[in-house]
Amino acid sequence: MDYQAPRGTQDILPEEQSYWRYVESKAAAIAARYGYSRIDTPTFEDARLFTRTVGEETDIVTKEMYTFQDRGGADLTLRPEGTAPVCRAYIEHGMASQPKPVKLYYLASIFRYDRPQAGRYREHHQFGFEVFGESDAAADAEVIDMAWSLYRELGITTLPVQLNSIGCPECRAAYLAALKDYYSTCIDTLCGDCKIRYGKNPLRLLDCKKPDCSVAASKAPHSVDFLCPDCKAHFDKLTAFMGAIAIPFEINHCLVRGLDYYSRTVFEIQPREEGAQSTIGGGGRYDNLIPQLGGEPTPAIGFATGIERIILNLKRQNIVVPALESPRFFLAALGEAAFIAAFKLAADLRRDGIPMFESLASRSLKAQLRQASGLGARYTLILGDAELEKGEILLRDMTSSEQRALPLDGLVSALKAL
Template identity: 75%
Template sequence: MDYQSPRGTQDILPEEQPYWRFIQDKAADIAARYGYARIDTPTFEDARLFTRTVGEETDIVSKEMYTFADRGGSDLTLRPEGTAPVARAYIEHGMGSRPKPVKLYYLANIFRYDRPQAGRYREHHQFGFELIGDADAAADAEVIDMAWSFYRELGLTTLPVQLNSIGCPDCRKAYTTALKDYYAAGVAGQCQDCRTRYDNNPLRLLDCKKPDCSAAAAGAPHSADYLCPDCLTHFERLKALLGAVNIPFAVNHRLVRGLDYYRRTVFEIQPLEEGAQSTIGGGGRYDGLIGQLGGEATPAVGFATGIERIILNLKRQEIAVPPLSAPRFFLAWLGEAAAVPAFTLGAELRRAGVPLAQSLGSRSLKAQLRQASALGVSYTLILGESELAEGTIILRDMGNSEQRPLPLDGLAATLSAL
């Protein structure tokens, strides 16, 4: 075959759809329960939205964005993350005038040019939610509680929360100085990315997964030791609230997340199953983002999780998902005189709400019954010339092969009662 899906993308086949429906339905359900309304933003945005907010020195901007010039000469970027577009929409549509907090969620495809890996593709999909307009640690706790509850209700287990505070711009200055002092003597021995981060984005030194860099990060100073009084109070209150609702968490002093707009709280949720990808979802507080985009300074906190990675973990934990609804009935027909009446009857039954598939070509009854069996229907309706003359139709139970005639008059009501 000459054509295949591009590297890092996938076709979601019918047999995979029950997982997607299960997750998306649960996302919509829990969002409604916590008071979040859905928002959908464009698949592509002005490239500056991400270079300005995510950070030009982050891997996302420097290595992973799909950016192109359109026919009008504007630089556009396929959405590499969901928070900045929501913040842009919040400002553009005057949502700051709404009662606070404003709670929004999205289900969106995300694009990052990265090495494809299990549960993560160059085009992948996220469920994310944002709580905008509340600076209290209780807002952070609610977002974490909602994320953790979402996974639990999907059936996933062993999901401890990794938690840290990276402070505000004021107290982060002292921490950044301490971090650079710690790395100064050994930075020449770090990987090329970390040598660049040392000058441009020192916090990301803690996030490198290469063995030598990871070993160096183990002894680095902790951001929690440099928090200003307000940030420390916020962090302690958050931990107390999580403990009060029995959410398991551990402070991870190396957790920084990969986007420049985060402040104070950062968190990730990481399954413990051997072989699972380390992070299934994460988020944090971004109080400066909306002001950075030209809106009024507004506190905010949010979370996002990859749907493909959730599916990976559902399969690893052998969690069964509900099947999609399917036709309960199949309509077979015999004889050319029954062709048009059968087609008409099938359309009428479906319009009346009866879930029904039907044979569309002239085939033997045996072949039609094989098709009905393959579809997994409970009953097959058989319409022939003699049944037409008598105003009846044969109902065949596919479980025990028993058959009985039913009147065509009032058939939809009869089938709906089965």
């Protein structure tokens, strides 16, 4: 075969669609319950939106973005994450004038040039939600509760929420100084990437998953020990809310997330299934992102989860999802006149709201019944030239093989009653 899907992408085949519709419907239902409205942003954006917000020294910007020039010479980037585009739309469309908080959610494709692996694709899909205009820790707790509720209702068992506070720009300066001072004593043990991060973005040192770097990170100073009074009060209030709504959590001092725009709260959620110890969702607060893009100072917090990773864990945890509903009826035709009449009848029935399979070629009754069975039809309607003359149609129960005649006049009511 000459053509295949590009490496790191996948075709979502019909037999997989039940998982996708199940996850998407649960996500939309959760969002509605918490008062979120859907927003869809373009698949590509001005490249500067991401270099400015995600961070020029992050792996996403330096290694993973799909950036290209259009014919007008503009630098555009396929969306590598969902928050920055939603923030851009929030500013561009004057949403700051809406009653606060403004709650938005999205279901979107995300593009990153990364090493493909289970549950991680170069084109993958996310469900995410963002809250604008509320600085209180109650907003952080509600976002975490919403994320936790999504996994619970999907049936995925998870580990306790991993939680941390990385402070605000004011108190983070002292922490970064302490971090650099600590890492200066063990810089020779770090990987090549972390040696670069040491000089450009020391907070990212805590995020490296390579063994030697993880050992170093486990002994590093803790950001919560450097919080200013406001940030400490915010974090203490958040943990109190978490206890009040009985969501288990652990303080993870190495948790910083991979994007530069985060401040204060950061969190991640991992599946409990053995062999699946990778994050399926996470988020945090980004109070300085809106003004960074030219908007008015606006506190904000958000969360995103990968749909492919959710589906992977649904399968690993043997969670059965509802099958997609398919037409209950198959219309078989016998004879030239009946074939044309059946084609019209199928169209009329569909217009009356009755889903219908039909044979699109003249075949024997045996072949058509075999086709109906293979498609999973519950009933087969049989219209032959003889039935057409009598103004009736045969209804065959595909389970019991029993059949009876129904008048064509009033057929819609009869089928809807089944």
